[in-house]
Amino acid sequence: MLEINNLSVSYSTEKKLVNALGPISMKIEEGGICAVIGPSGCGKSTLLHVLSGIIKSNEGQVLLGGEALNPKKHDIGFIPQNFGLLPWKSVQKNCLLSLKIKGKVIDNVMNKRIDYIQTKLGINSLKDRYPDELSGGQKQRVAIARAFIMNPDLLLMDEPFSALDALSREEAQELFIDIWNQYKTTTLFVTHSIEEAIYIGKKIVILSHCPGSIVEVIDNPLFNSVNLRNNEEYLKLSSYLRSIIKKGWKI
Ligand SMILES: Nc1ncnc2c1ncn2[C@@H]1O[C@H](COP(=O)(O)OP(=O)(O)O)[C@@H](O)[C@H]1O
Ligand SMILES: [Mg+2]
Known part of the structure; x- marks a missing residue:
């Protein structure tokens, strides 16, 4: 289980302290796959940088399997945006x-x-x-x-398919979910694509505008659906997500 408790991150720049994320608290059960979706600049990459150990100065607590997350001790896979x-x-x-x-x-x-x-x-x-x-x-x-x-022990992905054209993206998402189903690696990925969140996120966490805080958490009934994009429920859920994300922008 990945447990994030009251995590907040700020960057100190020459002029001031920039609050980039949080505070946020969330959990992903072992063998779960969670999409974190939010507008550009809301702190999605920052979250992954904390979890992968690239950023060390943050407030709050991150536990993996009940122990403080430690990139030296835990095996953490990270697929950055540029692969x-x-x-x-x-x-x-x-x-x-x-x-x-x-x-x-x-x-x-x-x-x-x-x-x-x-x-x-x-x-x-x-x-x-x-x-x-x-x-x-x-x-x-x-x-x-x-x-x-x-x-x-934990796989992190930053907008994993966003650099691909539409067809390669769908193919890569299908291959990914196929292999994920085999190994059930605990995964957190961030995206700004509603479609991607619905297709490969078992749980979807929606972040507000910067500094990102959690607006809503959804247990996604359409996770890994065959023929997702032609499914009526998909259209309903994606327009619902769109409305929540827009609401988050105004916070
Ligand atoms: N190294 C940095 N120094 C100062 N501010 C930063 C730095 N990296 C990111 N930020 C700011 O933190 C916020 C979150 O950035 P980021 O995590 O990259 O967002 P996202 O991945 O959601 O687009 C933004 O306002 C961004 O400008
Ligand atoms: Mg980013």
């Missing part, structure tokens, strides 16, 4: 990077896992290429593979 692949390393080396950093041994079981994930994501034939030689959709698939190969 975060190292351009000078091949696809294969990028995929194995987090294992190497953590000093994990690649035994038979791990080799099978790597092979399964790479096959599922269709990147087997790309292993010797470099990130510059990949399309956006292919880079995204490599980033997803790398995250699941690591088998993290």
